Amino acid sequence: MNKEESRKGKVWLAGAGPGDAALLTVKTRELMGQADVVVYDALVSTEILSLIPEHVKMICVGKRAGNHPVPQPEINEILVREALKGNQVLRLKGGDPFVFGRGGEEIERLLEDDIPYEVIPGITSAVAVLAYNGIPITHRDYTSSFHVITGHARKGKELSIPYEQLVKLNGTLVFLMGISALSEIVNGLLLAGMDPQTEAAVLEKGTTAHQRRVIATLETLKDRVREAGIQTPAIIVVGKVCGLADEFAWEEKRPLSGRQILLTRPRQNISKLAGILRANGAHVIEMPSIETRTITPNPEFVRAIDSFGKRAEEEWMIFTSPIGVHTFFELLKEEHLDIRTLFCGAFQKQVNVRIAAIGKTTEKALETYGLFADVVPDTFCARALGEAIGKAAAKNSAATIFRAAIGSKELLPPLQEVMKEVDDVPLYETEYFLHPELKEQISDLLSTGKIDAVTFTSASTVKGFVKTLGDFDYSKVNAVCIGQQTAAEAEKYGMHITVSKQATMDSLVETLFVLSNEQK
Numbered sequence: 001m002n003k004e005e006s007r008k009g010k011v012w013l014a015g016a017g018p019g020d021a022a023l024l025t026v027k028t029r030e031l032m033g034q035a036d037v038v039v040y041d042a043l044v045s046t047e048i049l050s051l052i053p054e055h056v057k058m059i060c061v062g063k064r065a066g067n068h069p070v071p072q073p074e075i076n077e078i079l080v081r082e083a084l085k086g087n088q089v090l091r092l093k094g095g096d097p098f099v100f101g102r103g104g105e106e107i108e109r110l111l112e113d114d115i116p117y118e119v120i121p122g123i124t125s126a127v128a129v130l131a132y133n134g135i136p137i138t139h140r141d142y143t144s145s146f147h148v149i150t151g152h153a154r155k156g157k158e159l160s161i162p163y164e165q166l167v168k169l170n171g172t173l174v175f176l177m178g179i180s181a182l183s184e185i186v187n188g189l190l191l192a193g194m195d196p197q198t199e200a201a202v203l204e205k206g207t208t209a210h211q212r213r214v215i216a217t218l219e220t221l222k223d224r225v226r227e228a229g230i231q232t233p234a235i236i237v238v239g240k241v242c243g244l245a246d247e248f249a250w251e252e253k254r255p256l257s258g259r260q261i262l263l264t265r266p267r268q269n270i271s272k273l274a275g276i277l278r279a280n281g282a283h284v285i286e287m288p289s290i291e292t293r294t295i296t297p298n299p300e301f302v303r304a305i306d307s308f309g310k311r312a313e314e315e316w317m318i319f320t321s322p323i324g325v326h327t328f329f330e331l332l333k334e335e336h337l338d339i340r341t342l343f344c345g346a347f348q349k350q351v352n353v354r355i356a357a358i359g360k361t362t363e364k365a366l367e368t369y370g371l372f373a374d375v376v377p378d379t380f381c382a383r384a385l386g387e388a389i390g391k392a393a394a395k396n397s398a399a400t401i402f403r404a405a406i407g408s409k410e411l412l413p414p415l416q417e418v419m420k421e422v423d424d425v426p427l428y429e430t431e432y433f434l435h436p437e438l439k440e441q442i443s444d445l446l447s448t449g450k451i452d453a454v455t456f457t458s459a460s461t462v463k464g465f466v467k468t469l470g471d472f473d474y475s476k477v478n479a480v481c482i483g484q485q486t487a488a489e490a491e492k493y494g495m496h497i498t499v500s501k502q503a504t505m506d507s508l509v510e511t512l513f514v515l516s517n518e519q520k
């Protein structure tokens with residue numbers, strides 16, 4: 001970037017694809033993490049918006065919850081204003097920015113102020129929504145061209161579609177923004193001489209968890225669409241290829257198809273679980289209700305390390321989360337402390353250092369640093385951890401717990417029973433923040449039953465979720481919990497609860513599969 005560009009900022013006109021977050025381009029996905037401001041339309045799905053980091057400014061210019069959309073000239077001014085402040089502005093549009101996306105008009109305005117820009121093409125709904133419904137937009141046996149037509153007239157003007165020319169083309173016809181003019185479009189084609197038996201389709205909310213299709217003939221399409229109660233956004237397709245949909249359909253065959261799952265975890269840990277769920281056809285909304293912030297400088301930590309190994313012949317290090325483990329080593333490094341100092345007690349005497357982890361992922365995190373836990377309880381909860389250590393520990397030993405600032409108190413009594421000293425050291429704080437717009441969308445989806453399950457991996461994720469959403473009817477929430485303690489916390493708010501058989505991520509995924517089968 002040259003100097004001039006950095007002073008002015010820059011605008012990326014990007015397509016977000018038709019809805020499924022897996023259809024974002026790599027470039028748009030990267031920019032979502034780098035932009036200072038995102039200016040987005042109503043068509044951009046909650047699933048996609050949930051991937052934008054908390055610190056990014058989000059400006060909605062689409063129609064939402066009864067509000068009118070921001071008029072185009074005003075959108076143009078927002079882009080210019082934000083770029084002139086020196087911001088990296090991501091202008092996020094549904095599908096492709098140039099396919100009925102008014103991207104051209106925005107560029108004309110940017111050019112006036114000489115603002116640098118790039119265009120990132122997106123996967124257009126005009127092709128992808130058909131594909132997700134098993135309709136190949138062309139097929140050598142049926143059609144050799146396709147035509148994308150707007151079914152929406154400019155303000156104050158009439159719809160002027162050249163039906164006669166279209167009918168002669170014998171190609172696949174794709175109408176965007178055409179649902180309110182469905183009748184007019186069908187009649188236009190019939191009057192122009194198209195065979196009433198021609199295959200046709202209307203595809204609703206394609207590539208999202210709520211995609212539906214109506215396959216009919218030109219003659220029956222209107223009635224079928226009315227019966228099905230199709231709503232926008234939807235696409236009208238006319239052409240022989242529509243007849244292939246039922247045979248070619250694949251999307252609904254995926255095990256988690258049609259499922260929308262909300263993940264509440266620290267963002268650092270979300271992606272693996274999200275990846276597994278997405279690969280099986282689920283739509284995942286990420287709600288990292290917990291952001292962690294390392295406490296630094298941390299005099300308590302320094303003091304704890306200093307006295308570690310000097311209190312008893314057997315000393316325990318206790319970890320209750322992978323983040324706790326990573327933060328522990330981050331702080332050691334920051335203080336320039338060598339792990340070997342921990343194994344050396346007073347007067348350079350070797351101490352028996354024992355290590356406990358609350359569950360498998362914490363155990364794995366320790367292994368990446370060359371430490372193998374001596375104790376991992378069968379059930380993933382603070383009390384079980386305390387009891388397991390209590391059994392294994394020598395009398396008059398000592399322990400230091402390295403964990404979050406507000407950790408469960410239940411861990412302490414079983415330790416205090418056998419040990420002469422237990423030190424509880426806070427390494428990181430948890431913070432809660434969600435964009436107000438995203439909060440509104442998630443609340444809407446939950447209260448209308450459009451989120452099939454919400455996952456919780458610890459009591460603190462439940463607390464974070466509730467703190468973030470605030471006043472809400474939690475009986476609408478289908479909570480899938482790891483461990484009894486997590487479930488107990490969710491129960492406090494009246495959530496509908498399923499507990500995974502084991503306290504592992506694999507077991508959580510399995511539970512979601514079982515639940516999905518039951519819900520279908």
Ligand code: SAH
Pocket residue numbers: 017018019043093094095096097098099100101123124125126129175176177178203204205206207208232233234235236
């Ligand atoms: N730039 C967008 C299109 C914008 S026009 C693109 O390339 O996809 C908006 C119209 O697109 C809607 O009225 C609808 O006809 C269609 N559309 C967009 N996303 C859709 C989806 N997920 N399912 C069905 N139709 C969709």
